[in-house]
Amino acid sequence: MDLKEIQNLIKFVAKSGASEVKLEMDDVKITIRTGSDHSDTTTIVQQVPVGAPVAAAPIAAPAPTPEAPATPAPAADDSSKYITIKSPIIGTFYRKPSPDKPMFVEVGSSIKEGDVLCVIEAMKLFNEIESEVSGKIVKILVDDSSPVEFDQPLFLVDPS
Known part of the structure; x- marks a missing residue:
């Protein structure tokens, strides 16, 4: 998936009114979250190591947020x-x-x-x-x- 396809996907999600969309393919994970006023869009793109199993996640599951070491x-x-x-x-x-x-x-x-x-x-x-x-x-x-x-x-x- 190239940058242009990702940008088109972001625009599509923002227009659709969905609050969060997760897309997982063989080597890429994308999470797109939009704010309630549709002007706030967050995109997270992760490269998955080749050969790693890709788990299916529910659409509405929130992505983990990075935190300070909690131990x-x-x-x-x-x-x-x-x-x-x-x-x-x-x-x-x-x-x-x-x-x-x-x-x-x-x-x-x-x-x-x-x-x-x-x-x-x-x-x-x-x-x-x-x-x-x-x-x-x-x-x-x-x-x-x-x-x-x-x-x-x-x-x-x-x-x-």
């Missing part, structure tokens, strides 16, 4: 001196590498950058979640074998 962030409650470690992915939270192994960390454990805190299983892959801060585990906010969402708080860490 360490200050807690918003009375324990504002603590750092919240959040889940970087959706999946199932496990506190130990396998059922017969000990927990990665407990309340009171001292951690440093790079220490594995837990694993999150997503699509049969076990992803080790490493600490990006040093400190002491104050609270574990999720039960073992529980489902977690993206950006869900997992641990409170006292950095002092």
Whole structure:
């Protein structure tokens, strides 16, 4: 798809009144979002690596927006001196590498950058979640074998 075809597609979507259109082909993904007054048009074009599977997405699904790294962030409650470690992915939270192994960390454990805190299983892959801060585990906010969402708080860490 060349630039002229993309520009024509943008004009067509703007005139049609659709608020968002996603087009996925073998090597290109295009998302076009228009504002309610049709003067605000956003276009996102991504090149997909050759050989990568292209998943079909629902038309009305919002595109993810880039955010600052969400793993360490200050807690918003009375324990504002603590750092919240959040889940970087959706999946199932496990506190130990396998059922017969000990927990990665407990309340009171001292951690440093790079220490594995837990694993999150997503699509049969076990992803080790490493600490990006040093400190002491104050609270574990999720039960073992529980489902977690993206950006869900997992641990409170006292950095002092």
